[in-house]
Amino acid sequence: KQWYQRRVAITAGGRNNVKSFSGLEPVGDTLEELWISYNLIEKMKGIGVLKKLKVLFMSNNQVKDWSEVQKLAELPCLVDLNMVSNPIEEKHSLDQTWRAEIEKKLVKLKKLDGIPIVRQDEEDEG
Numbered sequence: 400k401q402w403y404q405r406r407v408a409i410t411a412g413g414r415n416n417v418k419s420f421s422g423l424e425p426v427g428d429t430l431e432e433l434w435i436s437y438n439l440i441e442k443m444k445g446i447g448v449l450k451k452l453k454v455l456f457m458s459n460n461q462v463k464d465w466s467e468v469q470k471l472a473e474l475p476c477l478v479d480l481n482m483v484s485n486p487i488e489e490k491h492s493l494d495q496t497w498r499a500e501i502e503k504k505l506v507k508l509k510k511l512d513g514i515p516i517v518r519q520d521e522e523d524e525g
Contacts, residue, residue, distance in 0.1 A: 408429060408430065408431045409430075409431060409432040409433075409434070410426070410430060410432070410433060410434070411433075411434040411435070412433070412435045412438065413434055413435060413436045413437050413438065414436075414437045414438070415438060416439055417435060417438040417439065417440060418438070418439045418440060418441070419440065419442060419444065419445060420440070420443065420444065420445035420446045420449075421444070421445045422445070423445055423446075423448050423449060424448050426449070427448035427449055427450055427451075428450060428451060429451060430449050430451060430452055431451050431452060431453045431454065431476075432452070432453060432454040432456075433449065433452060433454070433455050433456070433457075434454075434456045435455075435457045435460070436456050436457055436458040436459050436460070436481070437458070437459045437460075438457070438460050439460065439461055440457060440460040440461060440462065441460070441461040441462060441463060441467070442462075442467055443462070443467045443468070443470035443471065444470070446470055446471065446473065446474065447470065447473035447474070449474060450474070450475060450476070451476055452474050452476060452477055453476045453477060453478050453479060454478070454479040454480075455471070455474075455477060455479070455480050455481070456479075456480075456481040457481065457482055457485070458481050458482060458483040458485070458512075459483070459484040459485070460482075460484075460485050461485065462482065462485040462486065462487050462488075463485075463486045463487050464487065465500070465504075467487075468482075468487060468501070468504060469504055471504075471505055472504060472505055475507070476507075477505065477507065477508065478507060478508060478509040478510065479508070479509065479510040480501070480505065480508055480510070480511055480512070481511075481512050481513060482511075482512065483512050483513075488512070498511060498514075498516075502516055502518065
């Protein structure tokens, strides 16, 4: 069953037991915001088709591995990411490496988990 609508800029699929990003090709060139929190997503396979995606809210899912987070680097427009309460975020927030690692992996990101990212080079310019 398709949980999104075609040709939309924003879609929400929260609390739908979504397990993957497969089948998103029809909205790959238009979707700018995807709100998909409280689902069962563990793997990011298929996310790379969302070339216009700016905002990805996917808190409370099942992402565990950095290799999956790294796939978000395929999204050229992504600037706002929320991954609170995913196993990987919980583990690395405890050891205080979460934000630093995300900032290294996703260099265009401007906001992580609701908090703006301030990079050293931006501080120097301002």
